[in-house]
Amino acid sequence: YHFLKLLISQHTATFTIIRFTLPYLSKQRWEEGKSSDGQKWTTLEHNGPLFPPEYEPLPNNVVFYYSGEAFKLGLASEEIATFYAKMLDHEYTTKEVFQKNFFNDWREEMTEDERKVIKKLSKCNFSELHAYFVNKAEEKKNMTKEEKQALKEDNAKLTEQYGFCFLDGHREKIGNFRVEPPGLFRGRGEHPKMGKLKKRIQPEDITINCSKGSRIPGPPQGHKWRKVQHDNTVTWLASWVENIQGHPKYIMLNPSSKLKGEKDWQKYETARNLKLRVDSIRRQYQSDWSSHEMRNRQRGVALYFIDKLALRAGNEKEDDTADTVGCCSLRVEHITLHKELDGKEWVVEFDFLGKDSIRYYNKVPVEKRVFKNLKLFMENKDPDDDLFDRINTSSDSSQMTVLLITSLSAEDMTVEEKILAYNRANRAVAILCNHQRAAPKTFEKSMQLLQEKIKKKKEQIELAKRELKEAKNAHRERPSDKSKNLVAKKEKVLKRLQEQLKKLQLQMTDKEENKVIALGTSKLNYLDPRITVAWCKKHKVPIEKIYNKTQRDKFAWAIDMTDEDFEF
DNA sequence: TAGAAGACTTGTATTTAACAGC
DNA sequence: GCTGTTAAATACAAGTCTTCTA
Structure with missing residues (x-):
């Protein structure tokens, strides 16, 4: 789990990120009145998943x-x-x-x-x-x-029928109510199984989960379910096993549901509690750097990386998947040590493929003791040996935290400027977490378009200035109500144009800075939405400017419960 | 108790809908 | 109203962490 916090104080946007593993935390007694018996619901009723359409044969004139x-x-x-x-x-x-x-x-x-x-x-x-x-x-x-409209209506009918369930009496939206259609598996990166056939799922493959006594969904004509169960310790409505990796797939609720929302809330509460312990955890792992036990030293350094760089834990992976790593699974070949680099001492150069085969490349100056330890861990090892060979993600008390603070501030900002400040803070987090995306294909083009708009706007402003001057002169020479009004009007026009220009320039800055950064992930999964909600209230920024409809639905719990003086 | 299986979150790519500019 | 862009929604793969089982 990765957590982060966004603190936005008076005209200041500040993010604090906390990324840590849950086992460490769940052993503490912080549970917020959460039921200990693992019951997730009392009643659950739904209509089962929606199957993709049957295969339609090619017409005879289409030949292989x-x-x-x-x-x-x-x-x-x-x-x-x-x-x-x-x-x-x-x-x-x-x-x-x-x-x-x-x-x-x-x-x-x-x-x-x-x-x-x-x-x-x-x-x-x-x-x-x-x-x-x-x-x-x-x-x-x-x-x-008309045809498009009809199609849309058909779709809406299906969503109405299959897209909702009743959980504890509440009608809730289902996240993915469609069974995945057959096709060719598209793994990310150099996945050894790419191109394999993803088979068509039959009702006979599907397990239905619902409450005892509820109306059990009927399987399609002439078929039956693999199994119908009533397990209220899990949250899924239906499941099957995909044939590529042999992993289970689930039909679950939409993030807007109460069940998911409460879980999300709980997540941020855990992060909040962690904040109180971060200092002591840091002291602990720093002292581990000098431990006489190699295992502790490795743990201390690994934790330091995760804390400082927001690396993922790095579980062991199955074979037959793309070769990607996280912190604990780093290999010797993924880092290079530089006693001195670019005028900085004790620099570690990281170069590896992380989740989704996204490259992580970073040059980081570290404490001397960390550097010396890394050198020790690398001694007498081959490039493909594990850097941290004495630990794994499930070893005891794998406490891992990250804290970063970036501060961006300005006085007397317009709403647009505030939004830019927000996005910048959001971006700082995304960069730290390495949430990258490929630059959009049309990026240069749309940038140019914006550029032209700005140029045009500037020309308009020049024109407006001249006209204003003329109006002023005319007014001075022959003052009248009419001429006075004209001056006022021209002033207004100029002011509006200048505002529009500023808005465009802000837009461009934001776009440029966002070229290869994906903000969505951190916004959706890392930022405590309560901080955002409080910030919006405090600074009179409409929440719609920050969260779109989906996001507002997902964060409904936060929007409901947060007032402007919420503090993380 | 380790390894496998299961459950759930996170993350990028693709698809679809909405919108702006003509 | 049409068309190309952009944003939102969806899809599903790929992680993390928990729970089960031999």
Whole structure:
């Protein structure tokens, strides 16, 4: 769990981040009146998941070719072929691993006769299939307004029927009420299983969870559920096992639900409690740097990294997944020690792939004792050995914290400036947590557009200034009510233009600074929303300017309970 | 008690809806 | 009203941490 806090005092935006592991905390007696028997609900009723539509066979004029010859595929293998055909202009399909995995899985689903003929992916020609789907997408785009409206209404009906459940008597929104459709697995980074066939889920694969005595959802015609259970120690409504990694998947509630909201609240309360102990935890791990036990030294340094850099814990991973690491799973090859670098002493250079194969690159000056310890941990090891070989994320008291404070301030700000300040604080957190995104494809273009707008606005301002001057002169020469009004009017116009310019410039700054940073994750999962709500109230910033509809729903608990003098 | 299985949160990519500018 | 951009919503993979089981 990662936690952070956003403190925004008088005209000042300040974030404090706290990232730590829960076992350490849950052993403390901080539970906020949470039921100890693990009951998550008393009654639960729902309509089961919504299945994706059955496969629609291709029309006869859309032909698959093998070795240049038309080849009619059976329904099952045709469907799988369409998965690949749809992805043809995606980078994935150029990757060897993807192709290999796809082709292996595809062949497994083929009939004997198909398998006899289709032996090489390179001889397969999906282009007609691809074109067919491109065309279909185009047609969908060109549908009339009425058709689109009808489609929308159909969708709304389904959401109405399947998108809600009753939990303890309250009607709650479900997060993902659709069963995932079949397709090709798209792992992130260099995932060894990319391209494998994600099979169609049948009702017979699905476990339903609801309360005893509730109306049990009916399986689709001619089918039955794998199992119906009544376990109120878990929060999911339905589950199945996906065939790629063999992991369970769940249908759960939307973040706007009471159940999720209370859990979220509890999370931030835990963070709040941690704040009281951060100092002592820091003293502890610093003293561990000189421990005579190697295990303690490693733990002390690992904790320091997590505290200082907001690294993830770094659990052990299964094989057959992309090679990514977190703090505890760092290997010797992921860091380089520099006694001196860029005029700084005791610098550690990090370079590794973290969650979702996002690169973490950072050069960090550290305390001398940390540096010496790292050198010790690396002695007589190969590059692919674990840096922290004596600890793992479940070793005792894995206490991990992070605290960062960035301060941004200004006096007498407009709402726009306040929002920029907020976003900057938000951004400082995202940068620390390495929440990166690829620069949007249209970034340069839209930047240029903004640039032009600003130029235009400046020209307008020049013009307005001249006109104002003229009006003033005219008024001086021949004062009248009319001329006086004109001056006032021109002043007003100029002022408004100047405000608009400022707004545009702020917008541009924000955009530029946000180029490769994703704010969403930290806003949604790390910032205590109560701090944001209090800040909005205090500074008269409408909450809608900070949180969109979804976010307001998710943080309804915070919006309801927080007044302007809330302190984290 | 360690390793596997299970449950739940976090995070990026993709899809869809809303909006601005013509 | 149309079209291209941007923001919101959704999808689902990939983490973390808990609980079960041999």
